[in-house]
Amino acid sequence: MNKPTTLSPAHATLESIATPALVVDGRTLERNIERMAETARRAGRALRPHAKTHKSKEIAALQLRAGAVGIACATVSEAEALAAAGVTGLLITSPAVGADRLGRIVKLNREADVTIVADHMQQVAQALALLQPGDPPLRMVVDVDVGQARTGVSDLAAGMSLAKTIAGNGQLRFAGIQGYAGHIQHIVDAAERKSAAAKASAVLQTFATALQAQDLQPGLISGSGTGTHGYDLAGPYTELQVGSYVFMDADYARVVDERGDPPPFSSSLFVLATVVSVNRPGEVTVDAGTKALATNGPPPCVILGAPPGSTYKFAGDEHGIIGIPPGAQAPGLGERLLIGATHCDPTVNLHSTFHVIRDDGVEKWAILGRY
Amino acid sequence: MNKPTTLSPAHATLESIATPALVVDGRTLERNIERMAETARRAGRALRPHAKTHKSKEIAALQLRAGAVGIACATVSEAEALAAAGVTGLLITSPAVGADRLGRIVKLNREADVTIVADHMQQVAQALALLQPGDPPLRMVVDVDVGQARTGVSDLAAGMSLAKTIAGNGQLRFAGIQGYAGHIQHIVDAAERKSAAAKASAVLQTFATALQAQDLQPGLISGSGTGTHGYDLAGPYTELQVGSYVFMDADYARVVDERGDPPPFSSSLFVLATVVSVNRPGEVTVDAGTKALATNGPPPCVILGAPPGSTYKFAGDEHGIIGIPPGAQAPGLGERLLIGATHCDPTVNLHSTFHVIRDDGVEKWAILGRY
Numbered sequence: 001m002n003k004p005t006t007l008s009p010a011h012a013t014l015e016s017i018a019t020p021a022l023v024v025d026g027r028t029l030e031r032n033i034e035r036m037a038e039t040a041r042r043a044g045r046a047l048r049p050h051a052k053t054h055k056s057k058e059i060a061a062l063q064l065r066a067g068a069v070g071i072a073c074a075t076v077s078e079a080e081a082l083a084a085a086g087v088t089g090l091l092i093t094s095p096a097v098g099a100d101r102l103g104r105i106v107k108l109n110r111e112a113d114v115t116i117v118a119d120h121m122q123q124v125a126q127a128l129a130l131l132q133p134g135d136p137p138l139r140m141v142v143d144v145d146v147g148q149a150r151t152g153v154s155d156l157a158a159g160m161s162l163a164k165t166i167a168g169n170g171q172l173r174f175a176g177i178q179g180y181a182g183h184i185q186h187i188v189d190a191a192e193r194k195s196a197a198a199k200a201s202a203v204l205q206t207f208a209t210a211l212q213a214q215d216l217q218p219g220l221i222s223g224s225g226t227g228t229h230g231y232d233l234a235g236p237y238t239e240l241q242v243g244s245y246v247f248m249d250a251d252y253a254r255v256v257d258e259r260g261d262p263p264p265f266s267s268s269l270f271v272l273a274t275v276v277s278v279n280r281p282g283e284v285t286v287d288a289g290t291k292a293l294a295t296n297g298p299p300p301c302v303i304l305g306a307p308p309g310s311t312y313k314f315a316g317d318e319h320g321i322i323g324i325p326p327g328a329q330a331p332g333l334g335e336r337l338l339i340g341a342t343h344c345d346p347t348v349n350l351h352s353t354f355h356v357i358r359d360d361g362v363e364k365w366a367i368l369g370r371y
Numbered sequence: 372m373n374k375p376t377t378l379s380p381a382h383a384t385l386e387s388i389a390t391p392a393l394v395v396d397g398r399t400l401e402r403n404i405e406r407m408a409e410t411a412r413r414a415g416r417a418l419r420p421h422a423k424t425h426k427s428k429e430i431a432a433l434q435l436r437a438g439a440v441g442i443a444c445a446t447v448s449e450a451e452a453l454a455a456a457g458v459t460g461l462l463i464t465s466p467a468v469g470a471d472r473l474g475r476i477v478k479l480n481r482e483a484d485v486t487i488v489a490d491h492m493q494q495v496a497q498a499l500a501l502l503q504p505g506d507p508p509l510r511m512v513v514d515v516d517v518g519q520a521r522t523g524v525s526d527l528a529a530g531m532s533l534a535k536t537i538a539g540n541g542q543l544r545f546a547g548i549q550g551y552a553g554h555i556q557h558i559v560d561a562a563e564r565k566s567a568a569a570k571a572s573a574v575l576q577t578f579a580t581a582l583q584a585q586d587l588q589p590g591l592i593s594g595s596g597t598g599t600h601g602y603d604l605a606g607p608y609t610e611l612q613v614g615s616y617v618f619m620d621a622d623y624a625r626v627v628d629e630r631g632d633p634p635p636f637s638s639s640l641f642v643l644a645t646v647v648s649v650n651r652p653g654e655v656t657v658d659a660g661t662k663a664l665a666t667n668g669p670p671p672c673v674i675l676g677a678p679p680g681s682t683y684k685f686a687g688d689e690h691g692i693i694g695i696p697p698g699a700q701a702p703g704l705g706e707r708l709l710i711g712a713t714h715c716d717p718t719v720n721l722h723s724t725f726h727v728i729r730d731d732g733v734e735k736w737a738i739l740g741r742y
Contacts, residue, residue, distance in 0.1 A: 097705045279522075
């Protein structure tokens with residue numbers, strides 16, 4: 001990583017935490033939040049950071065305090081949990097279908113400041129069928145497929161028709177467009193990532209121009225991610241839905257810019273683990289496995305408490321193997337290590353609690369809206 | 372899979388469940404439990420099924436009712452949760468280190484029927500330092516590394532010394548040996564898996580023989596798993612710690628026997644998902660991604676509700692893409708699918724609740740001891 005972390009497994013407060021546990025370096029977290037806020041501020045773009053990464057009302061509050069206009073959510077459960085904590089400016093970024101999910105959204109919209117996305121006329125019709133007279137209008141954004149091929153309209157005519165239907169109904173408000181290019185955030189090569197980001201921007205710009213030509217002003221043009229946010233400032237985005245920058249991980253650590261520099265954020269998310277077996281030369285076993293660290297990412301690029309050059313490999317549900325470089329002193333039985341996150345979002349989702357370490361102690365923050 | 376599942380996404384009770392959700396086919400679950408119990412019974416071996424798979428007191432109760440002598444646990448949290456539910460015969464299969472974890476075990480041992488494993492003298496010394504006069508003796512099994520290179524003593528002399536220390540202390544009871552060959556459970560080729568199982572058995576047999584020669588009777592010789600249990604009946608095991616057989620998954624579906632037949636258990640674990648986006652030809656998007664299905668396994672081999680030959684691929688935290696074979700009718704927006712588990716243990720761990728479907732409705736069972 002580009003910046004040394006301030007956290008050490010010898011930190012006194014870590015001793016009181018049962019392992020494996022999710023640990024956040026509070027100072028690094030706040031520095032990451034401030035750095036992204038500053039980037040958006042200077043570029044004149046709004047920030048609506050994504051809560052799918054952290055699922056935390058405390059981190060959402062830090063982001064809002066740093067100037068974010070609201071918080072993006074992947075699920076209704078995340079939005080419900082954050083709304084209950086008083087978070088405003090919620091944007092649910094996945095299209096919602098069915099009376100159950102849309103019913104929860106209509107209910108949430110009576111009490112909270114929420115916007116949803118749609119990519120199909122049927123979703124709009126289902127929402128209208130659930131809205132009662134006297135309900136506040138439901139704000140809707142048209143989700144555009146900018147190349148990820150996951151959700152969104154891919155066809156300009158379909159998108160225009162959806163926007164017109166939304167704008168033409170008094171119970172709805174047309175709030176703009178969204179285009180999330182999740183497929184390109186982790187492209188390691190800078191030139192390739194930049195070119196892919198420009199392509200996604202061009203798709204969004206086409207939709208925006210067509211809407212404007214029909215007097216359908218897209219108030220929000222929402223999208224972007226940690227990997228492309230620098231390049232996306234050249235695009236039409238009015239706001240950035242960046243998520244991972246708060247924690248970073250082994251996946252993002254290799255996503256470098258043209259100069260070969262990693263993103264200007266540092267690792268703040270770790271799994272605290274204990275060495276539980278030491279019977280083999282050159283390696284020790286820790287109590288953090290596939291139930292503590294997400295498997296869909298590269299191996300951890302930071303292991304604090306083990307000699308430099310140590311490696312981690314998964315060894316089942318509850319164990320991992322720390323490989324020790326030849327000649328280095330292996331950590332002893334019972335010693336603790338801080339293992340950098342593999343892939344931050346799904347690693348967070350494996351835990352109920354953040355243990356946030358600051359100079360003056362540890363705070364526990366709940367991880368909300370897990371299944 | 373070898374047996375058609377009895378479950379259908381058209382099952383009336385599934386309509387009431389918010390997606391994504393973990394669903395268990397109750398009838399198949401019970402048939403799997405009975406089948407493994409019968410195998411052990413016929414072979415004259417005890418069954419101590421592993422709760423790391425299900426983390427459920429209800430499933431543990433079904434296993435005990437079918438004749439299991441107890442339940443194996445990977446973590447102290449699992450053992451505490453099952454003990455609180457009245458489960459007896461608990462074996463914690465990971466070596467425990469440190470005053471915190473061993474302190475919880477010593478406390479648990481005052482109220483519950485628990486056995487632990489050790490692979491290092493320091494663990495024994497730490498446990499002894501925590502035991503109070505008047506505490507019931509703590510039963511300890513020596514964990515043997517049978518080739519997985521994760522935990523366990525690899526050296527016969529070290530194992531003998533550990534067993535002697537345990538047996539020689541009035542506050543402890545030497546209960547036997549454990550050797551878990553997790554590394555060979557998923558070997559697809561039957562002959563290769565059989566040969567690997569024989570090697571693991573031989574290591575355990577060597578330890579057992581040496582202990583017996585010193586009048587240290589290993590009451591328990593515990594180990595095995597779903598992939599090798601048939602071959603392990605030729606080994607020295609007094610009991611089988613099988614876990615995955617209750618649910619099966621895409622990983623185990625390809626682990627065939629010499630005749631090319633899959634294990635005699637059927638898929639009972641599914642993620643219920645809703646089609647949320649249908650804008651691309653040949654595929655639809657569902658609301659189950661890396662936070663609903665474990666990523667460390669092959670793609671699901673069963674997708675109920677989609678045309679035969681449909682495929683699943685991950686598309687981020689909250690989404691997956693169902694590929695539809697050419698010419699087949701894609702499921703519509705809002706339709707529900709049952710997606711077979713990729714890797715059962717870590718998939719279970721992503722959810723708080725099993726929705727167990729039976730002819731007469733749905734029951735909710737809590738998933739216990741998650742981080």
